[in-house]
Amino acid sequence: MPNLDRLIERWCAGDEKAAEALYNLHKTRVYRLSFGLLGNIEDAEEAAQDALTYALLHIHDFDPRRSKFTTWLHMITVSRCRDLFRKKRLPTLSFSAWFNRDHAPAPSDLNPEQHTVRSEKRDMVWEAVQELSPSLREAIVLRHWGEHTYREIADIAGCPLRTAQSRVRLAYRHLEKLLTGVGQRQLAEEAI
Amino acid sequence: MTTNKHISEEKLMGYIYRTLSDAERESFDKHLSDCPTCWARLADHELRHRQISGSLETAINEVSPSRKMNFAAIAPRLQRRRAQPQFWRRFSLAAPLAMAVGGLVLAFFGLWQNLGAFFVPQPPSPLGTLPTLACFCFVFVSMDQFDRAFAMRSRFIIMAMLAFMLWLGTLVIGLLNILVIRDLVLTACVSAGYKPAETGVAAILAVLVSAVIYIIVIIGGAEYHYKRIGHPSSWKLFSWTIVMQLFIMVLPYFFNGR
Ligand SMILES: [Zn+2]
Numbered sequence: 417m418p419n420l421d422r423l424i425e426r427w428c429a430g431d432e433k434a435a436e437a438l439y440n441l442h443k444t445r446v447y448r449l450s451f452g453l454l455g456n457i458e459d460a461e462e463a464a465q466d467a468l469t470y471a472l473l474h475i476h477d478f479d480p481r482r483s484k485f486t487t488w489l490h491m492i493t494v495s496r497c498r499d500l501f502r503k504k505r506l507p508t509l510s511f512s513a514w515f516n517r518d519h520a521p522a523p524s525d526l527n528p529e530q531h532t533v534r535s536e537k538r539d540m541v542w543e544a545v546q547e548l549s550p551s552l553r554e555a556i557v558l559r560h561w562g563e564h565t566y567r568e569i570a571d572i573a574g575c576p577l578r579t580a581q582s583r584v585r586l587a588y589r590h591l592e593k594l595l596t597g598v599g600q601r602q603l604a605e606e607a608i
Numbered sequence: 609m610t611t612n613k614h615i616s617e618e619k620l621m622g623y624i625y626r627t628l629s630d631a632e633r634e635s636f637d638k639h640l641s642d643c644p645t646c647w648a649r650l651a652d653h654e655l656r657h658r659q660i661s662g663s664l665e666t667a668i669n670e671v672s673p674s675r676k677m678n679f680a681a682i683a684p685r686l687q688r689r690r691a692q693p694q695f696w697r698r699f700s701l702a703a704p705l706a707m708a709v710g711g712l713v714l715a716f717f718g719l720w721q722n723l724g725a726f727f728v729p730q731p732p733s734p735l736g737t738l739p740t741l742a743c744f745c746f747v748f749v750s751m752d753q754f755d756r757a758f759a760m761r762s763r764f765i766i767m768a769m770l771a772f773m774l775w776l777g778t779l780v781i782g783l784l785n786i787l788v789i790r791d792l793v794l795t796a797c798v799s800a801g802y803k804p805a806e807t808g809v810a811a812i813l814a815v816l817v818s819a820v821i822y823i824i825v826i827i828g829g830a831e832y833h834y835k836r837i838g839h840p841s842s843w844k845l846f847s848w849t850i851v852m853q854l855f856i857m858v859l860p861y862f863f864n865g866r
Pocket of ligand 1: 613614615639643645646647
């Protein structure tokens with residue numbers, strides 16, 4: 417595996433091969449983090465590409481004394497995902513639909529692909545995660561999937577350490593609540 | 609059974625998530641060693657914690673980027689990188705915002721100056737330099753954002769603000785455009801030797817037609833931009849709209865000279 421510091425140095429000096437290596441080294445993790453936060457394949461790809469572009473464009477702003485490269489990269493990814501999420505959450509406004517609402521097509525909100533991609537068992541946990549508020553989802557994904565420390569989660573999410581800790585706990589409590597009742601029995605069977 | 613109180617849910621969660629202080633952890637362990645109830649509670653939580661953790665991990669890790677997501681797709685955006693000094697990069701964030709606000713102030717001021725002309729038709733005189741200057745400001749903003757959108761988009765909130773201000777700008781400038789078109793038609797009719805009544809009808813028709821176009825452009829534009837906040841296509845449409853408005857705005861300068 418190529419040395420990360422060396423690659424960053426080379427890209428800072430303008431070597432595009434180094435940028436490509438950095439990109440290939442991190443694209444899967446950035447993509448997965450985006451997917452964890454947005455829950456949708458197309459959005460995840462858009463956010464991941466944007467985050468990687470931003471990171472590579474602003475490589476001079478990366479300070480290795482302040483954070484690890486992945487933490488910095490995840491910070492950018494989270495911020496891009498928030499932007500995209502905000503955009504998605506805008507109420508749909510359509511004048512054209514309003515003018516001819518008689519023959520406005522029914523919205524097809526669910527992508528069939530998204531359903532078949534995952535197996536049913538973990539869908540339960542996954543769907544519960546999707547119901548969390550964005551900040552709680554960020555916290556739990558960064559903790560469980562990203563295996564970040566609380567300090568790093570606080571840096572990435574831009575909140576105090578205590579807040580990061582309580583968000584993770586709160587997210588867990590919510591998931592627990594959502595899962596008990598509906599799926600406790602299934603989870604128990606799975607555990608045996 | 610123990611004599612002291614059972615461990616709180618909050619502490620239990622803290623134990624699992626390793627957010628307890630050393631002292632808290634010690635007293636926790638102590639209580640745990642002789643309280644089967646809390647031991648069971650902890651085991652229960654830990655089990656669920658592991659399940660949630662495992663499910664989340666597999667759910668995320670089973671997706672992989674498609675083949676479309678490759679370095680070649682972002683390489684052109686990287687090449688747009690200009691060697692900008694730190695100062696300019698900070699400034700370049702404020703510049704479009706300042707230009708948009710400045711343009712809006714100019715546009716509204718121009719509208720206010722020309723309020724009288726809405727009711728009294730005039731020979732086609734330029735509506736002052738303010739609306740024209742406003743157009744230049746708006747063109748700068750939309751083209752700058754268009755250019756940026758390929759390398760790196762600004763923050764969503766900033767793009768939304770800019771888009772809204774540009775839209776408001778086109779709304780105001782559009783009203784002034786109707787004014788210019790009406791006066792141009794009036795002068796054309798007069799110099800062609802039409803009777804006053806015919807001239808009046810022509811002017812009203814001109815206002816009606818341009819008003820319909822205006823409403824379509826403003827309302828349709830609102831929807832188009834709203835759905836594509838920050839996309840190059842949105843900035844491009846803004847640029848085109850404003851350039852067209854600017855063109856109408858400067859028409860009286862040519863006819864005045866004749
Ligand atoms: Zn106890």
